[in-house]
Amino acid sequence: MAAFFLPLVLLSSQVHAMPSVGRAVADYVEANRARHTGDGIISIDVARNPNYSPNGLAEYSRALAKWGADAHGPLAGIAANKGQVGALDATPFNGDREYLSPVEFGTPPQRLIMDLDTGSADVWVYSTETEPSDVGSRAIYHPGNSVTAEKINSSTWHIEYGDGSAAYGNVWRDTITIAGVSIFNATIETAVEVSRSIVDDPYMCGVFGLGFSLPSQITPPRPTVLSNMLPLLNSNLFTADLKYQSNGTYTFGHIDSALYTGDTVYYTPLLDNAQYWEFNFTGFNVASTTAGASQDENSIWFLNEWKAIADTGTTLILVDDDIVAKYYSRVPSAHYNDSIAVWTFPCATTDLPDFNIGFAGVHDWSARVPGKFVNYTALPDSYDNSTCMGGIQSNDGLPFAILGDIFLKAVFAVFDVGGKRIGFAPKALVA
Secondary structure (H helix, E strand, O other): OOOOOOOHHHOOOOOOOOEOOOHHHHHHHHHOOOEEEEOOEEEEEEOOOOOOOOOHHHHHHHHHHHHHOOOOOOOOOOOOOOOEEEEEEEEEEOOOOEEEEEEEEOOOOEEEEEEEEOOOOOEEEOEOOOOHHHHOOEOOEOHHHOOOOEEEEEEEEEEEOOOOOEEEEEEEEEEEEEOOEEEEEEEEEEEEEEOHHHHOOOOOOEEEEOOOOOOOOEEOOOOOHHHHHHHHEOOOEEEEEEEOOEEEEEEEOOOOHHHOOOOOOEEEEOOOOOOOOEEEEEEEEEOOOOOOOOHHHHOOOEEEEEEEEEOOOOOOEEEOHHHHHHHHOOOOOOEEEOOOOEEEEEOOOOOOOOEEEEEOOOOOOOEEEOHHHHEEEEOOOOOOOOEEEEOEEEOOOOOOEEEOHHHHOOOEEEEEOOOOEEEEEOOOOOO
């Protein structure tokens, strides 16, 4: 379990939830209805809330907490129509802290805004069974209003995070409809009680886990929703095209070549016995921002082999301390702030260096994370809001790096379940 060092008051879980908070949210839901494109493709756009300033310290705490916990199949809900493809909106909230998408539960459908999370495997939601003080004003699942809902009385679920926060509850079978494709008899975990640090995220209605081969945290075990979805699709894969401060897209069952540049997706194999989307990256480079820097200086690569996990449910890039230090050595006035245990720099800094990453088996391309993506957020007013926290931070001794949304916004990503691999491709980046 990772050491946990930030003040508890700063904790905020990205087990996000979106409430029905007035007209703005209602407009968002209507404007971001799932687009079903037919032929086994599901595409989901991701939208952005421009009115929220993220708490970077809280998000860093949440990321370490999530990955400090251990990751804890058979009733398959197979729809009659196979070979489907589709696309669904993915909307950034909280200053790109989280990307949320509309998913429908039950019959008739109840629309909830979910966090599609490649770092977990369970689908859990706030519901009529949730402690009322935990629900707030967010939209919830009403199993009693669904004619296809069936409670599984012998089953329970429990998720605990590294900071001690937790959620637990009951298990139901019901229809989940994602971009017009219905997964019958899908396993839905309804929260009974949720820790305060999770509840404090006011946007998300639940988490939709898309972990590679993680078991669900249900007792007794049940198949994951992803495993039930795959037989419906044209191809056993999904893609993520997250955007910097703009709407993006999740696509299931299909690789849309219009979403990336060039004609190649660069694949790297998942590690043996991987349960997460875990693979090796083999080198990194920090581009010089010094005017007139030599080509040699800009091409110096630090080569080694590090394990990494691609996680749409984590905002930051978390890597080994020596990598972090090498990056910030190129940022004027950057320093490690011992009092809050994060790397910071003056917000006025505009010329952050790019961060480049190479991958096992990929020899003629590397992923480039633009420097402006690394300027994540100003510190809270209680610290110094003229000082900014970087989006690259220490993994606090974890045996793997976490490549979260700051990385994924810079690439087109293919999560290939059938091929046991992950692919990345360059794309046109939002200016």
